[in-house]
Amino acid sequence: MTDLHLNLDLRRGDFRLQLNTALAGQGVTAVFGPSGCGKTTLLRCIAGLEQGGEIRLGEELWSSARQSLPAHQRPLALVFQDAGLLRHLNVQGNLDYGVKRARKRGLTPLPAEQARQVLELLDLLPLLQRPVQRLSGGEQQRVALARALLINPRLLLLDEPLSALDSARKQEVLPYLRRLHQVYQGPILYVSHALEEVVQLADQLLVLEKGTLKDQGRLGDVLARLSLGDETGVVLEGTVAAQETDGLARLALTADGTAAGSAELLLSAPQALVGDHLRARVLARDVSISLSRADDSSILNILPVRVESLSQSGASVLLNLRLPDGELLRARLTQRSVTQLGLQTGMSVWAQVKSVALAG
């Protein structure tokens, strides 16, 4: 596995990006943070469009303090926020532009059959002869994705590929992004400020704040540590064990994304089939606590947990709760509730999950 090592330090006016880390050589790593935190600058540095610091992919040095491999010689692909299609070429011309130049920088473009598979996956076959001016925003983004995938890059960089789209177009493109792993096995770096996208797509998460690394690790772990105000919560992964007749799916949670555990969640996932791997997002504000299992509640998901920690967070208390198989759940309670229930670290209680959102 070839990890991407970064040791960057650059200034742009009064903004400074400073980080020293390594990114996993496979799967989707999301670079998450608010606007202006340096996400895009980070991506541009890796692509060679900006200079500043050391970048190494495995043993290959792309950039150091003394020298830098020009952008066109780095074996990667970048999908820009605005798709960045070349307007003097049609769809096919745009796709060919990268493929024709791939071998020169040591890449082997996808063979014809796999290339066709990419075009099929992204539904581009009917659009090949279309001038790019006559594509919708979503179609443009799909062409940009295909153009990147066809050159079979060693690293795929996606710079907020959905942020220029309205929410309907976003929902149109998201499923394609979720299926990327079917045609591309290399590492993906996905820059986004939208938690919703990150939760659906990422395996690893890297959080930037004001140009510095705030947190990094597995999506579930980092998300659980992250304080996002009202959006604070966790992501649970599982396999669909059964599809009930009332449209609810029974999701068997898999701790650490591997072995199936004993805990189950019921959630609405009408399209899911038994055996599908799903992610569910549970917000801290949707979790309440009871000392005994309430059988007379309307809440479907009631899970046994152990209180791991309590921390003051503004006017409320944030609880970290551990499920029997090790998954984390978070709950936001008022100080009064905590006092009334006498909640303390180590107690075994029941977590009532008011709502579970499907996240890819």
Added chain:
Amino acid sequence: MLLTAADWQAVWLTLKLATLVTMLLLLIGTPLAWWLARTRSVWRGPVSALVALPLVLPPTVLGFYLLLALGPNGPLGQLTQTLGLGLLPFSFSGLVLASLLYSLPFVVQPVQNAIEAMGERPLEVAATLGAGPWDRFFTVVLPQAKPGLLTAAVLGFAHTVGEFGVVLMIGGNIPGETRVISVQIYDHVEALSYAQAHSLSLMMLLFSFVVLLLMYSLNRHSRLNFSMSRP
């Protein structure tokens, strides 16, 4: 409305001059426009001003200084003599050189505007797709600046066809060598042959109109823009 042999000679000479000048200007003007559109050098201001000078300067002033510089005692004149090229004033080569300077802004500015309008993004896209600097210039800049290049070629050509003051100062009035249409018309008027002057003048008028008409209809979305202001 008949043209004399001398008239036809002037017409061919003018076309030869304008064609040669346009081709040379595209070769010189495009890299210059590229540089002006993208450089952050302190020289950009002075160079822009120099390029634009012929727009505001009376052609006679330009011609006068060229005559001095290219003359036997001028720095350029001495250079051409040492190089064995002889003296350029009152020759076709001198006329070409003068026309290059005179028409330069008409070629540089449309190309520069087109490159500036294109922005940085297509170049970054091409770079991340594996295109080196020259590759980007030929496969992205030139195709995307095509309307600007077309405008530049047409304006450069038409403006060279229409020059008079500079020709008179540096080229004089040598048949087949420097006597272009505008000078021939001047001669006809001087000689009071108004009918002859009329034939050539009308031809010029129609030519200019057709050229501009063609350009505006081919190039509907771009404007002739000579604005000197910069963002």
